[in-house]
Amino acid sequence: MWEKWMKKCLVFTLVLLQTMPLLGCYDSKELDEKTFLTMIGVDVGTEHPLKLSLQFEKLTEQDKSSNDTEDKSTSNTEVVSEEVDTIFTGQGLLTIATSRQYENAHTKIVVFSEEVARSKQFQQYVSSIYRNHSVRGISYIMITKGKAEDFLKEDQLMTNTYTAKAVEILMRQTNYNAYFPRVTIDNAYNEMKSSKRKVIIPLAAVNKQVEDSETETEEGKNETTKDASKQKNGEKQPSEEKSTEDDAYKAGELPRSGGLAREVFGSAVLEGTKMIGELTGEETRILLMVRDEFKKADFSSKDPLKKNQMISLTVERARAPEIKVETKGERPVIHVRISLDGDVDSIFSTIDYERPQMKKILEEAFEDDIKTHLDALIEKCQKEFKSDVFGFGRAAVMHFLTIDEWEKYNWRKAFPEAKVITEVSFAIRRTGTLMKAEKLRPVVGDDEDDE
Amino acid sequence: MMAEKEAKIGSAEMAALLILSIITPLMFNNNTLARELTGSAHWISIIIAFIFGILGLLALLCLLRRFPGQNIMQIFNQVYGRKFGFVASLLLFLLFITTVAVEVRTFAETTKTYDYDTTPTIVIVGLVLMGAAIICWLGVESLARISVLLGYLLIPLLFIILALLIPNLEVANLFPILGHGTKNLLLCGFTESYMYGSILFIGVFADVFQEIKSVKKAAYTGVLVSGALIFIYHLFFNMTLGYETITEEASDMFFLITSIEQGRFFQRLDALLSFPMNIGTFISVSVGMCGALKVYRNMFDIQNRRVLLLPAIFLLLALAMIAPDYPTVVFVYNKYVRGFSIAMMYLIPLLTLITAVARKKRRRC
Numbered sequence: 001m002w003e004k005w006m007k008k009c010l011v012f013t014l015v016l017l018q019t020m021p022l023l024g025c026y027d028s029k030e031l032d033e034k035t036f037l038t039m040i041g042v043d044v045g046t047e048h049p050l051k052l053s054l055q056f057e058k059l060t061e062q063d064k065s066s067n068d069t070e071d072k073s074t075s076n077t078e079v080v081s082e083e084v085d086t087i088f089t090g091q092g093l094l095t096i097a098t099s100r101q102y103e104n105a106h107t108k109i110v111v112f113s114e115e116v117a118r119s120k121q122f123q124q125y126v127s128s129i130y131r132n133h134s135v136r137g138i139s140y141i142m143i144t145k146g147k148a149e150d151f152l153k154e155d156q157l158m159t160n161t162y163t164a165k166a167v168e169i170l171m172r173q174t175n176y177n178a179y180f181p182r183v184t185i186d187n188a189y190n191e192m193k194s195s196k197r198k199v200i201i202p203l204a205a206v207n208k209q210v211e212d213s214e215t216e217t218e219e220g221k222n223e224t225t226k227d228a229s230k231q232k233n234g235e236k237q238p239s240e241e242k243s244t245e246d247d248a249y250k251a252g253e254l255p256r257s258g259g260l261a262r263e264v265f266g267s268a269v270l271e272g273t274k275m276i277g278e279l280t281g282e283e284t285r286i287l288l289m290v291r292d293e294f295k296k297a298d299f300s301s302k303d304p305l306k307k308n309q310m311i312s313l314t315v316e317r318a319r320a321p322e323i324k325v326e327t328k329g330e331r332p333v334i335h336v337r338i339s340l341d342g343d344v345d346s347i348f349s350t351i352d353y354e355r356p357q358m359k360k361i362l363e364e365a366f367e368d369d370i371k372t373h374l375d376a377l378i379e380k381c382q383k384e385f386k387s388d389v390f391g392f393g394r395a396a397v398m399h400f401l402t403i404d405e406w407e408k409y410n411w412r413k414a415f416p417e418a419k420v421i422t423e424v425s426f427a428i429r430r431t432g433t434l435m436k437a438e439k440l441r442p443v444v445g446d447d448e449d450d451e
Numbered sequence: 452m453m454a455e456k457e458a459k460i461g462s463a464e465m466a467a468l469l470i471l472s473i474i475t476p477l478m479f480n481n482n483t484l485a486r487e488l489t490g491s492a493h494w495i496s497i498i499i500a501f502i503f504g505i506l507g508l509l510a511l512l513c514l515l516r517r518f519p520g521q522n523i524m525q526i527f528n529q530v531y532g533r534k535f536g537f538v539a540s541l542l543l544f545l546l547f548i549t550t551v552a553v554e555v556r557t558f559a560e561t562t563k564t565y566d567y568d569t570t571p572t573i574v575i576v577g578l579v580l581m582g583a584a585i586i587c588w589l590g591v592e593s594l595a596r597i598s599v600l601l602g603y604l605l606i607p608l609l610f611i612i613l614a615l616l617i618p619n620l621e622v623a624n625l626f627p628i629l630g631h632g633t634k635n636l637l638l639c640g641f642t643e644s645y646m647y648g649s650i651l652f653i654g655v656f657a658d659v660f661q662e663i664k665s666v667k668k669a670a671y672t673g674v675l676v677s678g679a680l681i682f683i684y685h686l687f688f689n690m691t692l693g694y695e696t697i698t699e700e701a702s703d704m705f706f707l708i709t710s711i712e713q714g715r716f717f718q719r720l721d722a723l724l725s726f727p728m729n730i731g732t733f734i735s736v737s738v739g740m741c742g743a744l745k746v747y748r749n750m751f752d753i754q755n756r757r758v759l760l761l762p763a764i765f766l767l768l769a770l771a772m773i774a775p776d777y778p779t780v781v782f783v784y785n786k787y788v789r790g791f792s793i794a795m796m797y798l799i800p801l802l803t804l805i806t807a808v809a810r811k812k813r814r815r816c
Contacts, residue, residue: 027567
């Protein structure tokens, strides 16, 4: 009896002892003791190696209303900056600004300035973030033209809803416009060290045109009227000139007004451990097709039968790109085949491209268009960047049995010398809500101009 | 103190115990050293390790078939005599006790790295050991029964986690297909077979099986299911990271689970790993502790295992806390314990079998 009672006592004591640490005394986290970071910005400092900017969500209604001034009144976030030696010691130092410990678990984007990205230390900074367990590997990475701090401050305008959700929406734009890649810290870190594919990182910027238009007064409005009159007289705007030439817009250069001043557009190309070049939004779209990261986007193309008219298409990935690499010869030969499907959105000329025999003309014209852009991009990456951002190395590596053999082949040196044969297949699957567009009846005299 | 009542377990219970004790270390173990040898071909070395594991199991089963109804310590005594049998049992005891100590420390360090960064290591280690001691108090029968129940929950959960990783997989990461060469693959395959060291528990608990054919069934089921899970896990890890960075992760499983991103909503699933990792560790550590105590009781002919629980906790706590830091656990302790495990897994059953055949020893009825 006594023994049984003792046994029960002992088990009870052991269970009780075991439950005590489960109370979480050591690692308990109270929400109001923490400041939840949404973005981290890294710039080059003047007195210290870095200037760290932290964007965080205000937790209480009181916090939100504390900074109510003009347009920023709707902002849920605040940005604090400080010159520091390293990112994480900087976070410790910046707690002085909030009296709360920073929590990285909800950090959505880490933004590096172009100056930092072009420095040799870039890889070290990415590596330090990757190593720290508090920042999640699925957080996004971005490079910004100008200062990261400015980007973080401009981004506040966007965040009149839940910041984390807003960032997710921002980054998932690429699923339907493909103007920039979606790259996480995990992807960036691992591809920086990869011998098979080099990393690209989305480029962001604060659009000065939009920023200026926000502060423009009546004087600005007059300028716009002048511009309008110039346009009427047939003079082209600088941005317009660019668009008709080659659509070569880069981040921060989009000729727009209104909306958020910050924009994510195009991508930064990295070779080794630092940024070496930049791709426009259009080039990024083509690149994403080869990297099998392209989902869907709208394209405009010249009408093959009426060159002064445009055709608008919604293009989707049909199949994964087929990439084959021959490594036997003196220089590698790469075969790339991209397969796309599309829907017709608009045909200004009203030519009946819906008919099977006419559809072929449109498909071939678009294939040629994409192929021209693709060939130009490959040449740029081979000659100018010498960086295999396409991931052709992933196909090449399959011809090697051991890591030693692959390393000796040195894909990094072989890629710029490679002969690349490209092929694009495009099929129009649907023609929108119309199966035939009857000719418009123009005003007498206008029909001649159209010809 | 009253004598311990001998429990009886079936093949399903033993298979569940075996599976959980083989796969649990997978969730927090570090594989840097092995992957340095194999690179992109680590998954092939896992197949080789499985073949070696089966060979080790066959040797053990041959031995157990020769001495039906007896555990491995009784077999040692019969084959080697009392003195050398004692030494063989002592080696087995040391293997179990060091394996448990390293396992619990690795678990604590991983938990501290990824979850509880402020909690002292000794608290986490002590907590696990106390939990395991309670399970040991209840006995191997209770442990086996709860393992079956939890096995049905944890094994599918692990398969779900692995299935969620499918979008992250990249076939090109499996190339160059032979990694650092066939020689390294074979060597790594042999050393990685330490994962199946838990099959020695079959020998230790052989006398608690309801019938002798259950031993074989439990052993094959346990090794096949855990082998399949281990293979899929390593294949997926190889397909997630290229050979350039595959050696870097402190905990493979944590890396994999934190990289799951199924849309905007279905991400940050670390908590999902906490269940199999914590529960599995309690089961796995308990099996190791029960096994070690059973060997010890046989060595010194102690009837009641419960009197050994408190000293066992202190001994394991002391052993687990010897390592000054996590890198020492990974690069020094793990290396030696794995080597010891391999030696015991193959040498002990094989040597004993050969000696038994040479000395014409069989079970005395």
